[in-house]
Amino acid sequence: MKRAVMMLLACIGLAVGSADAAKVEQVWPLDGHENEQGDFFKKSIERMAALPGFQCHFDQMMVFTDGGGQRYSGDLAVLKPKRFRWQYEKPYEQFYISDGYGIWHYEPDLMQAERLDNLEAVDPAVMKLLDGRISTADLKVLQKENASGQQTRRYQVSIKGSEPVWLGFSRHGDLISIERQDLLGNRNRMSLSKCSYIAPSENLFSFTPPDGVDVLDMRSSK
Template sequence: MRKLALIILVAVTSQTTWADAVSDLKNYLSSTQSLQANFKQTVTSQQGKIQNSSGTLSIQRPGLFRWIYQKPFEQLIIADGKQVWLYDPDLKQATVKAMGKALESSPAALLAGNNQFERNYTLRPLPSREGIDWLEATPKQADQSFNSVKLGFSQGQLMQMELHDNFGQTTRIYFSALKINPKIDASQFRFTPPKDADVIRE
């Protein structure tokens, strides 16, 4: 009897967590047109080596985002709806690539893309951890650079992301100071490389 009760409890808990996580994601996609936040990021290699960084992000859905690494080195990643720019001020190097269909199947699509996430991802529930409800999104296209992305919500707010790539690395992103639907100047999503920058087009 105790074993049966435990099985029922686990099943109900899993369904509740799943419902909460899916509801939070759908609410984010339907109600969030813009977002600003601070973030801290840790990248753990397959050998256990950890790299820490931090910065700010701005998102205007669909398709616009400004992701700025401030520490330990400055780096800009800007999407203007047609192209994605990556600029390294220290190297004076700018890389630009078309957004295309690749972005539609990337983790950025869950934050800055359209609402058709289930077309590109297979979703499954994960256990809650420390008050955060989790779900895992696995790309339906097998040729992506990552295996899965996990999204963690608390009280309807996106708090964490975990990306697991094909090189055995785990990237964890922690969000703070979130502002939902702020007015963001359109210039934040435009980038013109400096005249002395080396521009690489992919």
């Protein structure tokens, strides 16, 4: 369980693939007006909160202070409220599924499934943000910058109960990047691609352990 929990707790650095061709001129309709830039951020957060759910492919990169690193990839699905599915394909297959009440963690190579009920243990602030449970009232903008080469606008924000993170948005207001550094200096980045903003099926968030799998019940009340 340890290796998987570390991976999921670190899933808070996002950056979505390249924008349109370089010949397309970046146009920010709100540039040059501080109050309107604030409106852009607010509307982008509200737009995300209003989505019933979404699905994306992710590519994650963790960079450690000792010079090492680790890459992960897989698929993420969210269905509000509180249902999510993190499915890792690389470096090994595993996934977390929350049905809104509890969490299954399954690692096929170990033939082991764990039943969890502590959402906070694998539900960091950014997951709450993706799930629409964090509003602009819960965010404080510390810094902001435009990354013209990537056609993104980034904001460093403080989220209640979490260390500051960088949130990046496309010129259309889609959340396209999140980057975080922990207290030890390790950095986490993830890229999202092939996103669909149509709510995924509820069936995606249910799980029954296959025959022969060792099931560990880690719930506090059984």
